[in-house]
Amino acid sequence: MSKNAVYVFHENELQYRFNDTHPFDPERLLMTRDLLDKIGALDPSQIRKPRMATEEEILLVHTPEYVNEVKALSEPEPTAQALADSERFGLDTEDTPYFTGMHDITRQVAGGSIVASDIVMTGQADHALHLGGGLHHALPNKGAGFCVYNDASVAIAYIRKKYDVKVLYVDTDVHHGDGVQWSFYHDPNVCTLSFHETGKYLFPGTGAANERGEGEGYGMCINVPVEPYTEDDSWMEGFNEAMERVVRFFKPDIIISQHGCDAHALDPLAHVHCSTRIYLEMPKTIHQLAHQYCGGRWVALGGGGYDIWRVVPRAWSFLWLTMIEHPLLERMKREPRLALPETWLSEWTKRSPLELPHTWLDAAHDWTPMPRRKEITEINRKTREISLMYVPK
Template identity: 60%
Template sequence: MKIVDEGAKFVFHQDEIDYRFNDSHPFNQQRLVLTCDLLRKAGALPDEAVISPRSATEEELGYVHSKEYIQAVQALSLPAPDREWLARAESYGLTSEDTPYFTRMHEITARVVGGSLKAAELVMSGETSHALHLGGGLHHAFSGKGAGFCVYNDASVAIASIRAKYGARVLYIDTDVHHGDGVQWTFYTDPDVCTFSIHETGKYLFPGSGGVDERGDGLGYGCNFNLPMEPYTEDASWLECFEESLRRVVAAFKPDVIVSQHGCDAHAYDPLSHIHCSMNIYARMPQIIHRLAHEHCEGRWIALGGGGYDIWRVVPRAWSLLWLEMSGHPLGASVEADGLLPLPQDWLDEWGPQSPKQLPGTWLDNPASWESMPRRDEITEKNRRTLQLTTLHLPPETVG
């Protein structure tokens, strides 16, 4: 089935780069600037596709976050927070090295959440089938606590809004190398929200959760799926587990809409994980999700950003490939035909001198030139056993 899409929307505003903790923090939204510039220099991001985000209201934030937590975020957003709130900040997860409070935190993060709400509204209203908000994907925040670089959980708020306003069944797909714990626990008992996360096993990586035995609870039992991959997993094993399990999950759950989170930190260059995948998975996973959206959801697909800490060599290419797939731009087919197609020279000329490491010159990588993983067969076999456990309780008629 050849998919031809027109009119996909790209939710973005320059202000979203203000979501930053400090100058040395690994979460650096300069990657949004790099990505948008790459797409524009490639001729793939027309002005008419770009939609500005709005700000989430306190009522909308309250779909997921407690009133007390919202008040704490607001109070700690002041240039000089009150001493009482400073004394309580640790209990809200906002004094950690990962997620320290910062000035205008509430205002800036409410706009991030509003961007994901805007993307959801564009799709659920029928204005477009696909919408992308790369500034979102803050999937670790909980109802009353920030965590893992995330203050508010825009993915959870967007899903809760879809449930409240449209009554749609939502499939959430998380491709970040870190388990999508905040979204999972938000909807752990909800039979109308299915969460699916592929990530490096929590035995070795934050947040330490995401085992195959976390399947949901109460009415939501059987609506939560985790694929914890072994360290040093490579492309073939990652994609084998992702595609087979996701295809079966979608067929069994029968969603009305897909919300996907596209952290791109499972790449071998990423400094915060141990997975050894190439840019190939960031070309292939959006293709798989795109096809499933058309097969099961009448094309309804909302995509968000996420992690990704090699902001020069990995994130701009990975997120650009996602947009090329969502928008049906012909450059995507050209990259698929020739993965070593050169990146725009003017983009390399502009950003190359600023990058701490040499920028790759092509859209995809050449993993054949990388050092081979010595335990490849063992890792592949362990991942296959995980795949079997993850899909164990799916109805047999969904196989194939």
């Protein structure tokens, strides 16, 4: 397997920030980058800068009316009309409030995902990681769920238009990847596969097993919702089975994956009870299938993750370590209590309001098991059977 991968990043992406108290904190990008630097896993030659997506590229997904509203609300002093229309376009909420400069800042996020896609599709690298991306909730005509422009959807639409290939979108965020799903709900050449906590209890309230696509796209939308308090074994059992079956059935030319790391037990915005183990194992499955079915073509994006101190840097680092097949992964198999670098811990302990973990992997075997573990596992299996009923074994 190739170790050829690029890391798409620029500090300008840190400007994607709603306000100082908002849970979507771009500091996690710096923490992850610094962790990879501290272990010598990220060479400057591997880093590529995002470019700003053109308005034409944004319009592959978003409506002109919505883009015009985003532009109007990006001004230091929006007009009275722009303010009056902000509610209709979902940009006046506590989750997704407008902020100065958001049009250009979010175009750069979308451009980063396009750059990653071009690099992989042109064969410059097998894999590309863009952690600033993964804004999967934005709809064609509405902002939502901390997302202004949907960079994942824009990148997929760009790939479809420029390269005319089949795209598998895999979403591992604990919140359903609704914006991407609805953008391609009728497209037989884009398969969306989302793993998330059931929408019965969690934003955005969608992602049921019976959401399967429409028209020519029927069967190309696959949702695998799990119960609250799902743990590692049940999550990974469902992930591995669904990935194997869907990739074998759909035979994509490229995999675009979104890696929100908010299914962790410590995340404050959801109810799933997984450890860092799933963030080590899921990329391995995607990596292996990308090489087996897609010639290695794999673009990975960031996403949610709101315990930025104890969870996100470790979880996102596993993605890059998998892409470059770093020897640290083999050490973790032999040494499950392998320590994080002291230089990184020393640097970020000064800033963190919480005590940082000292090992790469959680000691999940010491955690108190969920009282309903067996029942939750069985419910997840039955739901998955419905989700995959049209996907051959």
